[in-house]
Amino acid sequence: MTESYAASVVGASGFTGGELLRLLYGHPNVDVVQATSRSYENKTVGSVHPNLRGMDLRFSDPDDLESVDVLFACTPHGVSMERIDSFREAAGTVVDLSADFRLDTEAEYDEWYDGHDRPELLADAEYALPELNRENLPGAELIASGGCNATAAILGLKPLFDADVLSGGERIVVDVKVGSSEGGAGGGEASSHPERSGVVRPYAPTGHRHEAEIEAFLGTGVSFSAHAVDMTRGASATCHVYPDDPVSTGDLWTAYRGSYAEEPFVRIVSGGSGVYRYPEPKAVAGSNHAEVGFELDPRNGRIVVFSAIDNMMKGSAGQAVHAANVALGLEETAGLEFAGLHPVGAP
Amino acid sequence: MTESYAASVVGASGFTGGELLRLLYGHPNVDVVQATSRSYENKTVGSVHPNLRGMDLRFSDPDDLESVDVLFACTPHGVSMERIDSFREAAGTVVDLSADFRLDTEAEYDEWYDGHDRPELLADAEYALPELNRENLPGAELIASGGCNATAAILGLKPLFDADVLSGGERIVVDVKVGSSEGGAGGGEASSHPERSGVVRPYAPTGHRHEAEIEAFLGTGVSFSAHAVDMTRGASATCHVYPDDPVSTGDLWTAYRGSYAEEPFVRIVSGGSGVYRYPEPKAVAGSNHAEVGFELDPRNGRIVVFSAIDNMMKGSAGQAVHAANVALGLEETAGLEFAGLHPVGAP
Amino acid sequence: MTESYAASVVGASGFTGGELLRLLYGHPNVDVVQATSRSYENKTVGSVHPNLRGMDLRFSDPDDLESVDVLFACTPHGVSMERIDSFREAAGTVVDLSADFRLDTEAEYDEWYDGHDRPELLADAEYALPELNRENLPGAELIASGGCNATAAILGLKPLFDADVLSGGERIVVDVKVGSSEGGAGGGEASSHPERSGVVRPYAPTGHRHEAEIEAFLGTGVSFSAHAVDMTRGASATCHVYPDDPVSTGDLWTAYRGSYAEEPFVRIVSGGSGVYRYPEPKAVAGSNHAEVGFELDPRNGRIVVFSAIDNMMKGSAGQAVHAANVALGLEETAGLEFAGLHPVGAP
Amino acid sequence: MTESYAASVVGASGFTGGELLRLLYGHPNVDVVQATSRSYENKTVGSVHPNLRGMDLRFSDPDDLESVDVLFACTPHGVSMERIDSFREAAGTVVDLSADFRLDTEAEYDEWYDGHDRPELLADAEYALPELNRENLPGAELIASGGCNATAAILGLKPLFDADVLSGGERIVVDVKVGSSEGGAGGGEASSHPERSGVVRPYAPTGHRHEAEIEAFLGTGVSFSAHAVDMTRGASATCHVYPDDPVSTGDLWTAYRGSYAEEPFVRIVSGGSGVYRYPEPKAVAGSNHAEVGFELDPRNGRIVVFSAIDNMMKGSAGQAVHAANVALGLEETAGLEFAGLHPVGAP
């Protein structure tokens, strides 16, 4: 007999909320009983998410939360800290996709965001990324799903710290390329198709808040810059690092295999033959996989690290489901089996 | 206990072949035991299809076919007729994705193609599209999967014939827009990214071979023209028809509901609210769904019919698996549950 | 010595207004002295149009119009009829890009639009398209620039009427594919990059207002349907027509050469070799050229006509400058010499 | 009276060759008398470059060069060194777009390329980039047009060296994003539309030959990595630099204004308002402008430098014409006045 958990998605008319509906709808152990939206109340979820036209569910008011086993909050930064008590009242397990519970201390929220309303809860929250924090997830009641760019960067760099290739004092450049769904469903003039298509557009070139998250989990500052490029889904991080001591390609394979050989959702892609030799967002579009890889640059004493994810999946909704699976004691990959597409254009 | 069928994919390094591998890999009742390619023999399937890096399988020689339950042929037109004996020797059920067994008579192949090597087999073959031919598929041993553009057009127009809105004598314009994966993995200069991106490019503006297929199954000639547009997956057919007698929107709903209300893979999308009011290829990308819809044009006495599919799925590999499911007595939707993505860019 | 005309652009922060600024800025006989915008008053034109950063001009209030020789109105439908007196007071030659003065009679505005405020002026206005109305443009004081889709359709079909291949009673299907700049700079959720990219999206599938304009100038009704596709610039019309009497390819060449051999901005592209065998919007992107072409379909008694323009150029700003050149007695091609780009992606 | 120079384009069927034809065709002081192609001999240039259908010129054999004033060589690396004598015999001024004459010494060609056939000519050649080498161009007889990525990087970084913000010992990361036309008209499987669209694909992640060129002209090594992204035209370089001594935003403005205030083809774009706040390739598509800009990152002691060009223009054909203009004593901007487009999608 299969266990079945009742789930709610708050902010279900948004991009990550829609992705969660899709994943939970196909999840063997979950029943979605509520999807909230203030703007689309009483409309079918398919009226917003055309891929969910077959789903028999209407949006309801986030102020009337049903009692469920697990609640996913897909609301903008600041909303979860406000609504957290009602979320936790409604569900024993709350997975928050916003930045509200990712950092450890109030001080960090004061520095990087505009403060925190409920700092006392920060200590309760577990970071969702299983590759980083799997052991603390079982039974967790408040889970903070990682930022998409931070997830990409952390997954790329982590093996270098695990294997002591880096120790934390080195300068690290993280140059990120992201798709338009990162901005959520709102979107102003800069996100309109004529202005946004075909871009390589620097945004948040310095002072990006994901620096805080990367620093919190890798223990090292990074020089982060993001660029919008012409895709809808996807985040790709290229990290340029200069280890103090020389390493070989073999050392790097050992490091990456050491960190990820057993991980169900991380693939090491580095060199090889054919068209797809390094991590690419389009190779993982729609899937919960991360691709990570590296190349050695002896001339410059550099390691170039590549990391690619689908920001809607490994970068948000997929990571959230993965963490919930671990928290609830389910099969880790349940509901996350989709392999991705080939060929695929600009997903 | 679940039954399990052994399957081969011939032409597995191509686009439809790769899609079949993906679908069968996730299929609960199928084990892929062979994937052929002459050019990539002994390479892993993941070296060509990056989404299948997790699959433990290498390409093998199409001249050494293993004995299986079902064989999918994903080779160019002309190859299946040549190799058909070895296919049928290897497998009790053969599903051919090429045009080789779609038409009924040698005469049609003489008219539209360059003849047929094995005309005596044409009578044995069943057309795969379950919405058209479900009753003849159980137990079928040779199944001809439909052409992508023909499938789109047929699905859009069929309800009008079922409901006698059209009777066959009317002039029908079928204006199709297709993605670049229709051309297969080969691709010359016209398919290079600089030349192919951003196009609205007429191709095969007249005399397209899918006219034959549409005529064969709808019993009416159509004026077909195709345009390449900037997507990788997807085929969208807009049919302009002029019924002899006036119809109402209600009549059309009755016609389309009558044909498709019970179909697991056809959605009627016609009007409604929000961004997605008519069929769109990107709303079905990666999924086996077809969207069909219509709009009435009283001023011109016209019905505009829209139909959208993913050419890699409903237009080829998905249709093939659907038909195989029916042929083998499996759950129709087995292996075809993926709902599609939202948002998604230009898949 | 070169004559020089002072020009204003009203609605210069919009897409067609920006294009006009660019064209006039490079025009040998024109000085732009005013560019209006209510929202960007006092900002540089380069702050909105990055390609015009070198232009030393700031937006000003459309309520304070300077006295100039020629004024281009690039405002939404309805604004020009409201402001027309101030426009004509400011300039001896007014070129309006909106639909406000395109049709001949108040009755047509009542049928297709929501009526007209100044119907008495309709008789004064000349339609801008020189290929249709060159002889009436010299000295014209009120010029109505054509709609982009209508322009594409009219240019494609006109030779068939000129040469009596069609006489007006035939059924004509006009299936149009357009880029996102057609919607102007505003743009709501449907125009956001994640929702709009990769689409083949029917819009205005029936009852499109450009039917009125086509009918007014070709003297025949058409069955018009438009589809949004993934490009920013460009409109492509495929017309499916069934002449009463059979024609040959030679007849069609004669017809099209007869209408366009002397036209500086129309190219006949029909068959030939290489990648670009029929009209394509990307082959004319940024240029004022229209490409038109045809293919005969003897099996169906059909002629397929293709027509491609850049909606920002031949479909609006370029056509407006072309007409102004004729009206003012300048070289027709002045300011419109740009040839377009190759390769170019999805302009 | 205007002087007029006769020009040839060798390799005119390629991408940069076609762009040169377009530029020279519109150049007030140049007549193109020859365009070579081995594969398209005797075909019209418009059969390959659809934007040049109006040009009355056919490709001819590169072995029969006519005598001209200036010859542009647009052939792959290695061809120019082979054919250089015939080029110089045919024309007093030779502008080579390949890498063959960019570096100063045979040793560099041995290290980065596969050696050099005619090392004695290296000393004669002048680097084309006027912003770097204007004073040596007048009268130059052999001009080596810069590499597109190198040009982008050099233009971005140069002011920091000019103003002694950097001195040459610092570590510099150059993370580049490029369009598909960089690969030229050839293009294999990796450049096919289905595989190439939507990518963020690392290529030449280390050891890129443009490192040599940057080092040669800036006097400093750089850590270079390139990524293919979904555009056809455009190269964008993001440089991450760490000056030894702190600088202010004001210092940076002074540095960049100091280097570029008088340059006709360089715009400083840094911050500001609206959608386009930093350099973007699509803002310069089709034009010879470079946009450069910067942002200060005090937390990390970093300056982020952005630079964007059209690789077909400032990155090759435009730079070549600009240099030829200087060499021949013409107006620097002659033939290069096109301002670029707004809006524009993915050019």
Place this chain on the structure above:
Amino acid sequence: MTEDTITTEDPITGEEIEIPADVEVGEIIDSPITGAELEVVSVDPIALEEAPELEEDWGE
């Protein structure tokens, strides 16, 4: 799903549809069959009418 629904007739297709029980007169919901916007014109008994379509306005 625990939320209450009621059954009524779809005004376009005539088929039975379920809609939320708490709708109010004047509210616009979408038909689960046609996707069309329907206005609640009465609640006891429940009755729906096609709502006037909102024009897409994609310029010209």
Place this chain on the structure above:
Amino acid sequence: MTEDTITTEDPITGEEIEIPADVEVGEIIDSPITGAELEVVSVDPIALEEAPELEEDWGE
């Protein structure tokens, strides 16, 4: 342009066109009017014929 050209009749439109003087029998050139591929069937006097069209093959 200094290259020699000769004048002949376009087989599709019947109009006069210029083509390179050095073409040989069997060579394929394109018409400057229609763009169609034309085969040189004789050189003295010069005569052109429509060449059989190369199929684009974009699969199905």
